Amino acid sequence: MINTMECAVDAQSLISISLMKIHNSRTQRGGIKLHKNLLVSYVLRNARQVYIKEKYAEIYRMQQYEEVMTVCNEIQQLNPLELDAEDADDEEQARAACCGEDVSLCGSACHRDAAHTRTASALPGCSHLEYDGKEPEPSFYRSCCMEASPVSECDQFSANGRAHCNKTTVLDLDTHVVTTVENGYLHQDCCCDALQCGQGAQSPAKKRKVEFACCVSDVEELSDFTAARKRVKREDCSYTHPDYTDTSNISNLISIFGSGFSGLLSRQTDLEQICSKQVLASLGAWTRAIVAF
Amino acid sequence: LESDKQIMKMNNDVWSITDIISTVEFNHTGELLATGDKGGRVVIFQREPESKTEPFSQGEYNVYSTFQSHEPEFDYLKSLEIEEKINKIRWLPQQNAAHFLLSTNDKTIKLWKVSERDKRPEGYNLKDEEGRIKDISTVTSLQVPVLKPMDLMVEVSPRRVFANAHTYHVNSISVNSDYETYMSADDLRINLWHLDITDRSFNIVDIKPANMEDLTEVITAAEFHPHHCNLFVYSSSKGTLRLCDMREAALCDKHSKLFEEPEDPSARSFFSEIISSVSDVKFSHSGRYLLTRDYLTAKVWDLNMESKPLETYQVHDYLRSKLCSLYENDCIFDKFECAWNGSDSVIMTGAYNNFFRMFDRNTKRDVTLEASRESSKPRAVLKPRRVCAAGGKRRKDDISVDSLDFTKKILHTAWHPNENIIAIAATNNLYIFQDKLNSEMH
Numbered sequence: 001m002i003n004t005m006e007c008a009v010d011a012q013s014l015i016s017i018s019l020m021k022i023h024n025s026r027t028q029r030g031g032i033k034l035h036k037n038l039l040v041s042y043v044l045r046n047a048r049q050v051y052i053k054e055k056y057a058e059i060y061r062m063q064q065y066e067e068v069m070t071v072c073n074e075i076q077q078l079n080p081l082e083l084d085a086e087d088a089d090d091e092e093q094a095r096a097a098c099c100g101e102d103v104s105l106c107g108s109a110c111h112r113d114a115a116h117t118r119t120a121s122a123l124p125g126c127s128h129l130e131y132d133g134k135e136p137e138p139s140f141y142r143s144c145c146m147e148a149s150p151v152s153e154c155d156q157f158s159a160n161g162r163a164h165c166n167k168t169t170v171l172d173l174d175t176h177v178v179t180t181v182e183n184g185y186l187h188q189d190c191c192c193d194a195l196q197c198g199q200g201a202q203s204p205a206k207k208r209k210v211e212f213a214c215c216v217s218d219v220e221e222l223s224d225f226t227a228a229r230k231r232v233k234r235e236d237c238s239y240t241h242p243d244y245t246d247t248s249n250i251s252n253l254i255s256i257f258g259s260g261f262s263g264l265l266s267r268q269t270d271l272e273q274i275c276s277k278q279v280l281a282s283l284g285a286w287t288r289a290i291v292a293f
Numbered sequence: 294l295e296s297d298k299q300i301m302k303m304n305n306d307v308w309s310i311t312d313i314i315s316t317v318e319f320n321h322t323g324e325l326l327a328t329g330d331k332g333g334r335v336v337i338f339q340r341e342p343e344s345k346t347e348p349f350s351q352g353e354y355n356v357y358s359t360f361q362s363h364e365p366e367f368d369y370l371k372s373l374e375i376e377e378k379i380n381k382i383r384w385l386p387q388q389n390a391a392h393f394l395l396s397t398n399d400k401t402i403k404l405w406k407v408s409e410r411d412k413r414p415e416g417y418n419l420k421d422e423e424g425r426i427k428d429i430s431t432v433t434s435l436q437v438p439v440l441k442p443m444d445l446m447v448e449v450s451p452r453r454v455f456a457n458a459h460t461y462h463v464n465s466i467s468v469n470s471d472y473e474t475y476m477s478a479d480d481l482r483i484n485l486w487h488l489d490i491t492d493r494s495f496n497i498v499d500i501k502p503a504n505m506e507d508l509t510e511v512i513t514a515a516e517f518h519p520h521h522c523n524l525f526v527y528s529s530s531k532g533t534l535r536l537c538d539m540r541e542a543a544l545c546d547k548h549s550k551l552f553e554e555p556e557d558p559s560a561r562s563f564f565s566e567i568i569s570s571v572s573d574v575k576f577s578h579s580g581r582y583l584l585t586r587d588y589l590t591a592k593v594w595d596l597n598m599e600s601k602p603l604e605t606y607q608v609h610d611y612l613r614s615k616l617c618s619l620y621e622n623d624c625i626f627d628k629f630e631c632a633w634n635g636s637d638s639v640i641m642t643g644a645y646n647n648f649f650r651m652f653d654r655n656t657k658r659d660v661t662l663e664a665s666r667e668s669s670k671p672r673a674v675l676k677p678r679r680v681c682a683a684g685g686k687r688r689k690d691d692i693s694v695d696s697l698d699f700t701k702k703i704l705h706t707a708w709h710p711n712e713n714i715i716a717i718a719a720t721n722n723l724y725i726f727q728d729k730l731n732s733e734m735h
Contacts, residue, residue, distance in 0.1 A: 001561060002563060039626065
């Protein structure tokens with residue numbers, strides 16, 4: 001178990017620093033220093049292990065939000081403009097088929113506990129993945145935005161899309177475009193990669209290397225997305241609104257939604273009090289969606 | 294340590310990166326001290342004999358000879374430049390009037406003969422004093438040339454060149470106690486040479502895996518036992534030491550003894566592998582102990598105990614929380630050497646900020662000293678230094694961890710074989726400290 005507490009930079013920064021060192025060593029005078037590069041590869045491996053563990057921990061945390069979000073979904077089924085319940089079920093089944101497991105990691109309310117158990121057992125297995133080579137996977141840093149997805153597909157999964165992706169993913173009811181708002185960046189269709197898995201299949205899963213094979217493919221998509229998200233976060237750190245990633249504010253919102261849709265309108269003032277203005281601004285689409293109803 | 298301090302400036306204050314000293318080594322009597330630098334040059338210092346008028350004044354070291362040992366080369370086949378930096382110098386025991394030393398860069402080892410000439414023949418029949426051929430008609434009688442004294446001249450000539458035996462970078466050379474053979478070690482292999490034979494060498498250790506992707510460790514240092522000509526030790530990047538016996542097999546891949554300290558699983562960090570890599574290994578003069586250096590500690594091992602070191606000395610443990618930044622600026626890859634004193638009672642190693650550390654194995658006392666011109670004058674007593682944690686309680690003259698200068702590193706140190714004289718290489722300067730009060734070892 002690697003102790004990361006004493007390290008000033010996170011695992012992902014260490015990975016980039018290490019890659020840079022390996023790259024620079026190729027042009028160093030005197031030729032590539034085998035010893036130094038071997039040591040750098042150990043740091044790479046260690047950072048990668050920590051990074052993977054952190055991702056899975058985050059996924060596990062997201063699972064807990066899943067529970068609440070499914071309640072939200074049920075609430076939103078009251079909205080005729082949104083997905084209806086049947087579509088939601090179809091999506092569940094499709095995803096389950098794709099993942100090849102009885103229980104989808106997305107976890108509907110009734111399968112909630114089983115999902116958690118399975119996720120928990122999957123985690124240790126995944127964390128034992130060995131670093132099998134000296135070169136990092138290029139796909140590690142592939143931006144999920146490279147995958148362009150048709151807008152129509154996104155619409156179907158908008159409701160659960162919120163659950164999978166960033167918590168600030170929103171659906172614009174006017175254009176029916178799914179948008180992710182994070183750190184001031186707008187990624188359109190960004191969450192669709194995560195959703196594609198639910199359609200059974202596609203390419204992003206297959207491009208992955210063996211390491212993730214033991215986990216369900218939508219975990220891959222999620223991890224891919226989180227990788228991109230973290231990268232964006234790092235690149236754009238000067239622009240960061242702390243409240244965007246302030247999970248406590250997000251969870252406050254979710255609990256408000258979860259407490260009952262009918263009560264939401266009356267509690268909107270509470271919403272404003274709890275959240276900061278920046279968060280409110282980002283949730284403009286949310287409020288718009290709810291107000292529209 | 295009351296000291297008489299000498300600073301040898303390799304060049305004037307304007308110096309280049311090629312002036313950085315890369316190795317320091319006393320010969321077997323301590324009369325000569327050799328340094329190698331990044332520019333491929335070797336400078337030999339000689340100790341002046343003790344003055345008769347001042348019996349307690351010990352001799353100082355003056356430049357004896359300077360020569361260019363290695364030049365930059367280009368390997369056309371691999372499109373690689375081979376650095377001329379001298380990685381190691383090892384003296385041969387003196388057998389006649391001349392001195393011999395081995396110097397090596399990344400690829401090629403050379404044997405140099407260092408000899409003095411203080412007489413020259415005069416009175417040739419066919420040549421005049423300037424060397425011009427005489428007109429034979431002017432020669433009326435024959436004379437026997439005689440040797441006349443001349444100004445001392447030190448001649449250095451390459452006697453052997455041991456080339457093309459190493460694919461990887463040579464990190465160590467070690468002369469055997471049989472005085473006939475020596476070994477050279479690179480990242481993956483160790484070769485045994487005969488000093489008189491340059492066109493072949495025997496490979497005695499090969500840790501290269503069949504598939505380079507399976508590589509997990511490299512050889513970092515190697516040394517022959519001081520007395521047993523069949524034994525040698527090599528250290529690895531994984532922090533292990535292997536003692537090998539050449540009588541057991543021709544290829545010593547299988548070790549006789551494996552010295553390894555189990556890792557503390559609770560102390561694992563991103564950099565555990567880096568800081569456990571052994572950067573230097575030295576037999577004690579007695580041959581009973583091994584001294585190793587890794588990034589943060591120096592350890593003394595008993596040859597009879599493989600499970601853990603006998604003693605562990607923290608050189609600069611305050612760096613443990615700074616490993617991340619030291620990784621970013623590459624300092625974590627610095628390879629510090631270590632040294633025994635003549636009686637194996639004190640060990641010495643370098644650190645940052647031009648500090649070096651000495652640990653007395655018997656009294657368990659340790660001291661941190663600084664090699665700098667500013668902090669001490671000749672004949673001044675070296676003041677012990679102290680590094681305190683950032684924000685910690687500071688005494689006068691203490692230095693905080695955050696103020697340490699990591700560009701000033703003491704990687705190479707050497708201890709006179711018999712006396713309390715040490716040579717410290719601080720970047721491009723060589724410091725020689727003598728302990729006048731305690732000149733004899735005890």
